[in-house]
Amino acid sequence: MERLQKVIAYAGVASRRKAEELILEGKVKVNGKTVTELGTKVSNSDVVEVNGVKLEKEDKVYFLLYKPRGYISAVTDDKGRQTVVDIFGKHVIERIFPVGRLDYDTSGLLLLTNDGEFANLMTHPKFKIDKTYIARVKGVPDKKGLMALQNGIKLEDGKTAPAKVSMTSFDETAKKAICEITIHEGRNRQVRRMFEAIGTPVVKLKRERFAFLDLGNLTPGEYRQLTKHEVKQLRVLAETGSIG
Template structure:
């Protein structure tokens, strides 16, 4: 299996020994060894084959866990927030492992978010060469034309960056209220991508929800609820990310 590298402080944090910030302090203080050698550089990366020790105690890796969360609007896709706003891990207090979100959903965006302590799977899902299909549904002020939505698949420029969708189509339109429901499918996952694409086309997104990630969806979940992925789903997710790779 391909070996994925992760930053040393992240590996320490995910093991449950300390927060990432505290782990950084431990590294700079010379309290961490990798394969028997003291490491003080914060940029150091390790794989799961490397032997890591903190204060001479070997790091024991938690068993990997994988959760699917229906993130509500008004929640931060992070494990902490300096403004004391609600973060996604506040919604899953019963989980003992130190999990973290795979990617992000904006504060005002709801929908499917994965949480895990599985670093290898996270890197597979987040790596740009592994194209994971993500389906979003947006409520938009105005009714885009087919020509305007075709721009999404050709690519839209925003802040000097090209943003591109796999497809974009109107699901329904309310001509009285002047609003529409639009489905947008992405492989990319750039910051605020769907909102920025609509803004660049002259439309305001009133609501945005991620309904599907790969083959996973929100069926059976209410907003704020979560469930554990089955072992078969985890295996499928890994295979899905690798489906076009040799």
Template sequence: MTGSLERLQKVIAKSGVTSRRKAEKLIVEGKVSVNGKVVTELGTKVTPDDKVEVEGVPLTKEEPVYFLLYKPRGVISSVKDDKNRKVVTDFLPEEIEERVFPVGRLDYDTSGILLLTNDGEFANQLMHPKHEIEKVYIAKTKGIPLREDLAKLTKGIRSDGELLKAAHVKTKSVDKKKNTAIIQLILHEGKNRQVRRMFDSIGYPVDKLKRERYGFLDLHGLNAGELRELTPHEVKQLRHLSEKNVK
């Protein structure tokens, strides 16, 4: 029987309600009950037979689903928006009943790969900074950065108290007439508006930005606004990749 015990926050995350970190916060705040009793201890373990409620709503066991979306520009990386703007879950087929949410986020004006799932444990694993999943971005800059300017991005730049750093930067092409450049960046982290902040700091604002690759996944075969389900092998590969990269 002991083998079927799992930590409460992990069970909540697996159900797709929220991430493990947020589940821990809900537990501490007294918003989770097990078999009718409020639980506030993070070490609490439960069995599959225990009745868990989060903010009065019973957990339902959903089968995990995993999607890769080609997020268009002008879309919010969220499940809802108080300004009624388009959100990434609007692109899911109507028959998807699971409570799917984005893994991390892409800015409103940024397009490209975004993963969606109802597996909170999986999402938390991929988003954790120590896992260093490689992400490839293509940026169109206003102005043509010099080599020494781009070198600053790999050395690291301080912005609002954060160190922002690219693992690799390469100029793909330049348009001297329009005074623009196409730059490829590889990041291991994913801080808020990171690429735009980095280019702003060296004086070359980003006009367009796209995330072309996430780990080994790319946008092959998809147009903006289209999505596909990840294969079981791809999910397994992502888990393995995140575990392998732990320092």
């Protein structure tokens, strides 16, 4: 079951805020009856009409993108910047959106879909889906700093969950290092803020893995569809914490 305004937004008819206005104005029907309650939930079997036009149900699609730096993880951008959806152009007719986000200056693995339930499973903190990043940092983190990241570190929006962290290489002379970090949260610019909190700001950041998925042979700007088996495994992982 999904909130009615969310279903309308996912169908690409209007933004969620505009969908709420349409509901309040009595312009939305569910199974032939006008609905004006914003808390209304509908299922896939319900027939939804907006201004007398029936919503068409799209086939669910799932993509893995190697996001380049310099793209916004959004469907549109009010500043006119390129978005990750722009990369797909007219090759994908479904109204896809990014699952979570990668910052403008961050590259790497990003999922996109038109399946709201799947997106929630992949991004809600309670499902603890691991995301692994490679961070090139300024300075060389000491043992105390790395331990702080592993145990959870205080940021302005609260303490982070424990992370898996290792330093894969460093150069004391050049004062730089490369670290691998795995987290399951998805706060705004979280990895960058974590390293900044221990005095080694991130210079370059790339997401290498999402759960068991990796970039494979993709290059920046390339993408592929997830297999049905991969989608099923991701669902099972979120719901049970294991893929067997």
